[in-house]
Amino acid sequence: MSINYDFGDLEAFLAVKETGSFHKAAAKLNLSQSAITRRIRKLEEALDSQLFLRTTRAVKPTLAAKRLQSRAEVMLQDARETSQAMRDESVAFAHQRNALITIAVLPTSIGTLVLPALRRFREEGHSARVRILDLATNEVAEAVAEGEADFGVSSIPALEATTRFEPLLEERIVLALPINHPMAGQRAVEWANLKSLPLILPSRGTGNRLLIDEAMARARQQFFWTYEVGRTSTALEMVKDGLGAALVPESATGGNDVSYVPLNDTRLMRSIGLLRRATHAETSTVKALINALRKTPK
Template sequence: MSINYDFGDLEAFLAVKNTGSFHAAAEQLNLSQSAVTRRIRKLELVLDSVLFERTTRAVKPTLAAKRLQARAEAILEDARETTRAMRDESVAFAHQRGAVVTVAVIPSVLNRLIFPALRGFHAVGHTARLRLLDGSANEVADAVSSGEADFGLCPIPLIDPQTVFEPLFDDPMVLAVPKDHDLAHIGRVGWHALSDVPLILPARGTGNRLLIDEAMAKARMPLLWTFEVGRTTTALDLVAGGFGVAPLPLSAVGVAEVAVCEINAPEIARPVGLLSRLGQSETAAVTALKEAIRAAV
């Protein structure tokens, strides 16, 4: 059985029932009297019942109207309660979205960008919570393109038509060496000089390894590695333990217990920047944190 009446029809019925007048009901609902009359007639046709006895002096509810009143009031109250609940939930979810900023980030730029940006972000009164999704550059790109993260911080990834990359700085490749190593006292070293030392390289397929391999191929300078590792922290632990030297982005070295010297011939740098999803609307907190990161550069 189809239902061919709506909430407006029930509101018109209750207004006539409570005021005892089509004219008064029309004023209460801010409608014309003819509009109220049409709604009552519609209800009567759908319910196949006469709801009001109309005379020149009064409008009297029938037994059918008295039976309908409680049901109509219950239906409208349920509708109002549903509307209130949905609005309350929408406000709550909007608050949560504004209160939490999700950033996908490669761990090596935390010290260089995220930490100083957070200090500036909080200093001007922002209180949003920060959810960090730390992972590889590919994982950062996936989190941004899928909408899991509000934005990302990473080296330039493979171009995705759904994302846009904003360069922030070039992160030079340097050589992390043990503090007591002979190279620790040399300010600069060429790649060719690394053939005689145990070399710790990033794993194949990582962004840093692709940069190194591409530069070495152009220079026609093969590298022989002693250790190949998946994580920068593992490379730094090996260097600190005296097991070898590791070419790493400068921002990745941070405050590690190692010495650093520049590498040239050829010089290598990775562009690091903000990765955002095209067409995404930003909360004020997201925009403010981006600005704080730009200022930290």
């Protein structure tokens, strides 16, 4: 029998049980309300039991919830005692405790921001291990809001009330063309020039697609894409193969087999910055990496 829930799900359950509210439970655990809802749903599916009766006025625990409460409390207490014991036994290696930083980043920001910051971080003498989650924009926001990452590097402002966004740089969205395309080498292209091209656009719902759609609307242009892809790297491979032209962030440029031409629209820009939980207590090591990102040349 597999166990398909974790301690975070049990913590969410006990917080809702104690407060009688998904909203108050989210505030107590410093998570978004949607994150609490997902954890409760996951726990209910794993246990095959409804835990709360939800009405417009109240959240009432079911009999299953009342039976689960004492077991959940014991499991969490055992986990805390085990963690404490492990920390006590590892006191001789105190420098390794809390020395793991998890950051959620956009793949296109890695070369521009993340790698230079990591080099500076090491040069300053920090030895913490760094786990990098390269995710889409919405996934970065979710990882930060749910506490799966210490912070994120994202291209859209905070989507949850529990997070805050700090811009670090502005970059253009440019047109990627096959190296031998007639438009390659031009100083800039107009929106109207794109109508004759087989366009490769980011998937709908992504941060880059939102920026592009808004810019098209401002320019009163409407285009029909030929290909829609989830990753900028995929779009560039398709451009390289001659399948079309793609709108991509400037930080993704650099390949010698593709030409990049800016659009004659200064409003087609995106902000790249830090996404952090608003009230989360960050360790000194996390703060040091954040400061290294701030110092990265723009």
